Amino acid sequence: MLLDTQCTDKKVATEVKMVGAGQGFERTRRITGYLVGTLERFNNAKRAEERERVKHGAA
Amino acid sequence: MAKQIVKRDGCSVLFDSSKILNAIAKANKAVGEEEITATGLLFVTEEVCRLLEARSLSNVEEIQDVVEEVLIRFGFSKTAKAYILYRAEHTKIRDAETYLMDIYKKLTWAPAKEEDIKRENANIDGDTAMGTMLRYGSEGSKFFIDNYVLxxxxxxxxxxxxxxxxxxxxxxxxxxCCQIDLIRLFKKGFSTGHGYLREPNSIESYAALACIALQANQNEMHGGQSIPNFDFAMAQGVNKTFRKEYVAAFACFLEVKNELDAAEAVARTEVLLQGLPYQPTLGNGEAFGQALLACHGETMRPLLAKTHLHATQKAIQATRRRTYQAMEAFIHNLNTMNSRAGAQVPFSSVNYGTDVSAEGRMVVENLLLATKAGLGNGETSIFPVQIFKVKAGVSFNPEDPNYDLFRLAMETSARRLFPNFSFLDAPFNAQYYREGDYNSEVAYMGCRTRVIGNVYDTERQVTCGRxxxxxxxxxxxxxxxxxxxxxxxxxxxxxxxxxxxxxxxxxxxxxxxxxxxxxxxxxxxxxxxxxxxxxxxxxxxxxxxxxxxxxxxxxxxxxxxxxxxxxxxxxxxxxxxxxxxxxxxxxxxxxxxxxxxxxxxxxxxxxxxxxxxxxxxxxxxxxxxxxxxxxxxxxxxxxxxxxxxxIAAFRKIQLEAPYHALTNAGHISYVELDGDASKNLEAFETIVRFMHAQGVGYGSINHPLDRDPVCGYIGVIDDCCPRCGRKEGEGVSEEALLQLKKQYHDVPM
CATH class of the missing domain: 3.20.70.20 (Anaerobic Ribonucleotide-triphosphate Reductase Large Chain)
Incomplete structure (x- = not known):
């Protein structure tokens, strides 16, 4: 057991250490007037609305 | 006869025998035979009333029992049966427990990402204990309201x-919701439960008590809470802070210059500053300096001039630093205290931009700077909703005293989505405006609610306390x-x-x-x-x-x-x-x-x-x-x-503006801008000015605001983070992050 652990530790040390795997991007959007820090908490209807928003040209 | 009857929801209403008569008539009609004549109906009703009085009954269920009893006794058995069925039907609806229990099962066992019902409000985390408890309460209450109250x-x-x-x-x-006047609330101090909070004496306490007031009121109402006059209210805290800093710096200078001990210096300062016509403030440095010199003899003047100059500079520096920290703490508190029913932060809004005093301006400048800087790892704060008041003569035109703050507000909004902009010159807002009276300035709740007109009391068409x-x-x-x-x-x-x-x-x-x-x-x-x-x-x-x-x-x-x-x-x-x-x-x-x-x-x-x-x-x-x-x-x-x-932004604004004038209880218009708005401030300002010109009451500009929590990049992220190159869910090497850390201060490691 002890040998095993030492062995694994050594292996990790020589590998490239990666961070952030599994983490998504934060997308802050405005709904109803409030901001929400993540689209995950939007209900299905508001998700659909956010997805379909088109940009307005300012020219 | 009982004058009042008690309904299922516990309310009392005046007894009305015609309701009993109508119910019996309806049941009789439903039967289609066994017709009871008009006199018969009166007779039955009278008998019901007599029994109710004799037995002194006043509860709805008891009254219905008596109606059944009398109908049967008088031989109207079919009508009685229809009446009983009608009652049973309604009871069945009320007893539809399975419906409610199904909802509770979903709330208990399904993760929020699968169940829409747990994402009804995007600012509540439906997966947490208190978030779920809140939803149990809410669903149980809706069931009760539907079946017993409405x-x-x-x-x-x-x-x-x-x-x-x-x-x-x-x-x-x-x-x-409510628009809270902190100036009034703080004046006498206040209590939110246990113990008593005295009138605050520094900008830090002003900001902390503002959070407490928002939070305390939030737990007594179901909507958001707003401070309609944030700059005016916080200015008083800045004022007190400056005065203390000035006196302290004054004493400090004397201590060093005249080689006094600390206590002596304080005592000396007190004497020197006594008897002056007014107090030192952030805005009156020169005038106060002259008054100070005028109060003392020729020999004292050179030293006093130097001391005053030093004290003023030091006090300005310290007050600015403390105001920034207070505003930073204010924002952090409002994004982190999950004190709204234990499951979410209070829904808070602050309106500002019209206080032209040096103190008010310092508040707004620092609130905007702290907002622009973001939270601990550079995240965008989502509360409070910030609303900048745009007003010609105050903040709108380049020659206006707060135009610089309007510019900073736009710069901040282009980076952080807040502040939004309210337009006090829109005719429907301007009609209430009185110069120098914040209570006459329209404020908006974060969600867009607007309250100012008052038909109940036309003398009180005001913002605060409503x-x-x-x-x-x-x-x-x-x-x-x-x-x-x-x-x-x-x-x-x-x-x-x-x-x-x-x-x-x-x-x-x-x-x-x-x-x-x-x-x-x-x-x-x-x-x-x-x-x-x-x-x-x-x-x-x-x-x-x-x-x-x-x-x-x-x-x-x-x-x-x-x-x-x-x-x-x-x-x-x-x-x-x-x-x-x-x-x-x-x-x-x-x-x-x-x-x-x-x-x-x-x-x-x-x-x-x-x-x-x-x-x-x-x-x-x-x-x-x-x-x-x-x-x-x-x-x-x-x-x-x-x-x-x-549709073009300007066309959209043009089409939506006339509806703002009609919707006196609230409105908002959005424009969606492409790309990084902070790199296109001119377009941003042009749009805001167009809203003003078209008579929009309340508006804001949306633009993509993404952040990679791994490398801290803020801006537009499509598939791939422009800074560290990772895709959603991918990892990035620690080595690469360390390299980025040398380039960018906001890499969160």
Whole structure:
């Protein structure tokens, strides 16, 4: 057991250490007037609305 | 006979024997035979009343028992049976426990990402213990309200999607929101429960107590809380902080210069600053310096001049630093204290931008800088909602005293989405404005609610201490569908819905008015709500609630127009004309109702969140998928041009602005900008100025605001983070992050 652990530790040390795997991007959007820090908490209807928003040209 | 009868919801109403007569008549009619004559009906009713009195009964269930008994005794067995069936049917609805238990099962076992019901409000984490407890309470309460409280027509209208009663779970409990005047609240100090908070004496305490006030009031109301005069209120804290810093720096200089010990220096400072006509402030440095010199002899003057200069500079520096930290803490607190029913942060809003004093300006500058800097790892703060007041002569034009703050506000908004902009020059806002009186400046709640006009008390058309009592929304697209292209039929149906909403709002107002001051120990007990300071602990709040607004709202104007004309208001002039006619009609009806009742009936462009999908789902079931109407998963917000419709920003503003003038209980318009708005400030300002010119009341500019929590990049992220190159969910090597850390200060490691 002890040998095993030492062995694994050594292996990790020589590998490239990666961070952030599994983490998504934060997308802050405005709904109803409030901001929400993540689209995950939007209900299905508001998700659909956010997805379909088109940009307005300012020219 | 008992004068009052007790209904199922616990309310007492006046006894009315005609109700018994009508119920018996209805049951008899349902039978179709065994006709009871008019005299017979009177006779039976009289007998019921006699028995009720003899047995002194006053409860609805008991009364129904007696009706059954008398009908049977008089030989109307079929009518009695119909009456019993009718009762049983209603009891069955009330007893539909399985329905509620099914909801509880979902809330308990399904993760929020799978169940829409757990994501009804995007700022509540439905997966946490308190988030779930809140949802149990809310669903249980809705069940109770539907089955025991609501008038039948309102309950049916809500259930079938003709109307939507917002915050129905709070029907028996409280009101929506309030605009809190911190200046009044702080003056005498206040209490939120245990112990007493004295009047604050530094900007840090002002900011901390502002959070406490927002939080305490939040837990007594179901909607958001706003501070309408944030700069004016916090300025007093800056003022006190500056004075203390000035005196301390003054003493410090004397201590070093004259080689005094600390206590001596303080005592000397006190003597020197005594007897002056006014106090040193952030804005009066020069005048105060002259007054100080004038007060003392020739020999003292050189030293005093130097001391004053030093004290002023030091005090300005220290006050600025402390104000920044106080504003930073204010924002951090409001984003992190999950003190709204334990599951979310309070829904807070702050309005500012018109205080031209040096103190007020320092507050706003530092609040904006702290907002721009972001939270601990550079994240965008989502609370408080910030609203910058745009006013010509104050903040709008380059020569105005607060124009620099307006510029900074736009710079901040281009980076962080806040602040939004309110326009005090829009005619419907300008009519209330009195120079130098913050109470006359329109403020907006974060969600868009606006409260200023007051038919109940026309002398008090003010912002502070008032808010919305409740609001209910009409499903406009359904009316469009029911009218089958006939505009006249549409208006007839609309009037029916409006009548229903008004009846329901008044019913709710009666429930709200039956509460006492002790139900709202902070809101009413501490005198935050207008005129509540004159009430005693046991007093009813009905009269003071009349300062609040009773509001009708609407959703899906675009889809309703599409149903009527085959086009929405972004597509054709005729649709825009009809759209305005519809909203004008709603407003006219609200105004008439306000005059008739003396209550503040008003019209809002509903800020629908949960509702955006509910109506369309019900209409899809009823009418199928119809192009331009029910073919999306949501109805378009209020009077907005549909979000998926291609239109230039200026055209959108032009089309939506006239609706702002009509919706006196609140409105907002958005423009969606492409790309990184902070790199295109000129376009940003042009749009805001156009909103001002067109008579928009409240608006904001949306732009993509993404952040990679791994490398800290903020901006637009499509598939791939422009800074560290990772895709959503991918890892990045620690080595690469360390390299980035050397380049960028905001890499969170």
């Amino acid at each position: 008038p039948k027509d309102a309950a049916a209208g809500h259930a079938n999607g003709d109307i939507h009663i917002h915050d129905k779970d709070f029907y028996m409990l409280t009101e929506t 808010g919305n009592l409740s609001f209910t929304t009409v499903n406009l697209p359904r009316l469009g569908l029911e009218a089958k292209g006939n505009t006249a039929a549409f208006f007839t149906l609309l009037d029916e819905r409006i009548d229903l909403v008004f009846r329901q709002l008044l019913h709710r107002f009666k429930v709200q008015g039956s509460k006492k001051v002790y139900n709202y120990p902070f809101l009413m007990g501490q005198g935050i709500w207008l005129d509540s300071e004159h009430l005693k602990w046991e007093d009813s709040i009905e009269e003071v609630l009349k300062h609040g607004t009773l509001t009708i709202g609407f959703i899906g104007l675009a889809e309703a127009l599409y149903a009527l004309l085959g086009k929405h208001h972004g597509q054709c002039e005729q649709a825009q004309a009809l759209g305005l006619q519809i909203v004008q009609h709603l407003r006219r009806r609200a105004d008439e109702k306000a005059r008739e009742t003396g209550l503040n009936f008003s019209l809002i462009a509903t800020p629908a969140e949960g509702l955006s999908g509910r109506f369309v789902a019900l209409d899809k079931q009823r009418y199928g998928t119809l192009e331009g109407i029910t073919d999306k998963d949501y109805y378009t917000n209020s009077f907005h041009v549909p979000v998926s419709f291609s």
